[in-house]
Amino acid sequence: xTNPGEESDSFDLASFLPFLLNQAAEEASLAFxxxxxxxxxxxxxEWRVLSHLGMYGRMTAKDIGDRARVHKTKIxxxxxxxxERRFLTRSPDEADRRSEILQLTPAGEAAYRDLxxxxxxxxxxxxxxxxxxxxxxxxxxxxxxADRG
Amino acid sequence: xTNPGEESDSFDLASFLPFLLNQAAEEASLAFxxxxxxxxxxxxxEWRVLSHLGMYGRMTAKDIGDRARVHKTKIxxxxxxxxERRFLTRSPDEADRRSEILQLTPAGEAAYRDLxxxxxxxxxxxxxxxxxxxxxxxxxxxxxxADRG
DNA sequence: TATTGTTAGTTACAAAATCAACTAATAGGC
DNA sequence: GCCTATTAGTTGATTTTGTAACTAACAATA
Numbered sequence: 001x002t003n004p005g006e007e008s009d010s011f012d013l014a015s016f017l018p019f020l021l022n023q024a025a026e027e028a029s030l031a032f033x034x035x036x037x038x039x040x041x042x043x044x045x046e047w048r049v050l051s052h053l054g055m056y057g058r059m060t061a062k063d064i065g066d067r068a069r070v071h072k073t074k075i076x077x078x079x080x081x082x083x084e085r086r087f088l089t090r091s092p093d094e095a096d097r098r099s100e101i102l103q104l105t106p107a108g109e110a111a112y113r114d115l116x117x118x119x120x121x122x123x124x125x126x127x128x129x130x131x132x133x134x135x136x137x138x139x140x141x142x143x144x145x146a147d148r149g
Numbered sequence: 150x151t152n153p154g155e156e157s158d159s160f161d162l163a164s165f166l167p168f169l170l171n172q173a174a175e176e177a178s179l180a181f182x183x184x185x186x187x188x189x190x191x192x193x194x195e196w197r198v199l200s201h202l203g204m205y206g207r208m209t210a211k212d213i214g215d216r217a218r219v220h221k222t223k224i225x226x227x228x229x230x231x232x233e234r235r236f237l238t239r240s241p242d243e244a245d246r247r248s249e250i251l252q253l254t255p256a257g258e259a260a261y262r263d264l265x266x267x268x269x270x271x272x273x274x275x276x277x278x279x280x281x282x283x284x285x286x287x288x289x290x291x292x293x294x295a296d297r298g
Numbered sequence: 299t300a301t302t303g304t305t306a307g308t309t310a311c312a313a314a315a316t317c318a319a320c321t322a323a324t325a326g327g328c
Numbered sequence: 329g330c331c332t333a334t335t336a337g338t339t340g341a342t343t344t345t346g347t348a349a350c351t352a353a354c355a356a357t358a
Contacts, residue, residue, distance in 0.1 A: 010269060011204075011265040011266070011268060011269040011272075013200050013201070013204045013265075015272075015288055016268055016272050017177055017272050017275050017276060017288070017291075018174065018177045018178045018181055018271075018272075018275075019197075020288060020291040020292060020295060021170065021173050021174035021177050021178070021291060022174045022178065023218065023291070023295035024170050024174070024291045024292075024294035024295040025167065025170035025171045025173075025174040026218075026295075027294060027295050027296075027297070028166055028167045028170050028294055029167045029170070029171065032167055043314080048168075051162050052162070055160075055162045060336080060337095061336075061337065062335085062336060062337085065336095069172065069175070071315085071316080071317095072336075072337065072338090073315085073316075073317085073337090073338080073339090074314095074315075074316090075337090076336095076337060076338060076339090077314090077315095077338090079337095080338090096323075096324070096335095096336080097322085097323060097324090098322065098323045098324070098335070098336040098337070099323095099335095099336060099337080100336090100337085116160040116162075117160070119160055119165055120159060120160040122167075123160075123164075123165050123166050123167075126166050126167075126294065127166060129293060129294075130290060134286065134290065137283065137286065138287070138290050139164055139166070139169060141279060141283065141287050142166075142169040142170060142172070142173040143163075143169060143173075144278060145173035145176060145177055145275065145278075146169065146172035146173040146175075146176050147176075148176070192344080209306080209307095210306075210307065211305085211306060211307085214306095220345090220346080221306075221307065221308090222307090222308080222309090222345080222346075222347085223344095223345075223346090224307090225306095225307060225308060225309090226308095226344090226345090228307095229308095245305095245306080245353075245354075246352085246353060246354085247305070247306040247307070247352065247353045247354070248305095248306060248307080248353095249306090249307085299358100300357100300358090301356100301357085301358080302355100302356085302357085302358100303354105303355080303356080303357105304353100304354080304355075304356095305352100305353080305354075305355095306351100306352085306353080306354095307350105307351090307352090307353105308349105308350080308351080308352105309348100309349085309350075309351100310347100310348090310349085310350095311346100311347085311348085311349100312345100312346080312347075312348100313344105313345080313346070313347090314343100314344080314345070314346085315342105315343080315344070315345080316341100316342080316343070316344085317340105317341085317342080317343090318339105318340090318341085318342100319338105319339085319340085319341100320337105320338080320339075320340095321336100321337090321338080321339100322335100322336085322337090322338105323334100323335080323336080323337105324333100324334080324335070324336095325332100325333080325334075325335090326331100326332085326333080326334095327330100327331085327332085327333100328329105328330085328331085328332105
């Protein structure tokens with residue numbers, strides 16, 4: 001019979017990277033989530049769409065999905081809600097009539113400016129626990145983990 | 150009017166920690182998720198419950214929820230499914246009759262041994278991209294981010 | 299020992315994510 | 329041009345999660 005804590009030769013749940021990453025991600029997302037939820041009633045995917053459009057300018061739903069690695073059905077529904085709330089508009093893509101070009105309205109841009117400001121401060125506050133070198137290293141390692149496994 | 154990519158003084162979405170952490174967590178969880186899902190039809194919370202019982206031995210639902218930071222309704226449902234599949238049993242807690250002591254069955258322990266072995270290898274593989282010092286630093290930083298904000 | 303407050307866990311209902319099927323447009327042969 | 333395969337995006341059905349309300353047990357105290 002298995003004796004807990006004994007047979008687990010060298011597997012330590014508390015250090016398991018997927019577990020740690022999830023804990024950290026959830027904790028780090030929480031406070032900022034309350035901001036976009038509280039101020040604009042947005043869900044995470046809506047904030048992602050908004051921030052991509054704000055950051056990179058006009059793009060199609062596919063572009064956003066590829067960049068943010070979000071499934072197209074989630075994008076589709078987030079876009080509809082943002083459109084209903086007048087944060088973005090769609091216009092036909094002349095080059096490919098299956099797609100639509102998405103673009104923030106002035107209201108959408110105002111929300112983006114507001115939220116990205118909060119995000120910048122929040123990020124600085126999160127990172128402030130670590131030395132500048134460690135911060136840079138952390139981001140580099142996370143980026144590498146995010147890139148295909 | 151906002152000119153994308155220009156007004157965003159110093160906010161870089163691609164370096165935003167909550168975003169990066171989420172991407173890394175999702176990517177890092179994916180392959181292992183396929184294992185417990187494929188082999189045992191488990192959901193993430195079920196794997197978490199199983200791994201906590203396997204790692205730390207008999208505990209109550211509350212104990213698991215506290216350690217894993219998972220809401221009690223999720224734990225409750227995960228426990229029920231694990232019980233239905235005969236991976237764990239409940240027995241009354243003599244000291245507090247509101248609680249039940251959860252414990253893996255031999256089948257549950259076998260699944261835990263199997264999965265924790267895979268997890269150990271998988272973790273090593275994930276971490277292998279970094280030097281031992283960087284690995285240790287990464288885990289330390291993640292643990293700190295996970296600990297209350 | 300009543301009374302009030304708290305806690306462990308479950309359940310019901312609402313919100314959201316996932317998956318499959320679908321439409322409309324494009325792309326690549328042939 | 330015509331046929332088939334692929335792609336962008338939407339919709340509906342199913343599954344999973346989240347929120348609130350609930351039961352039963354415990355704890356503190358007057």
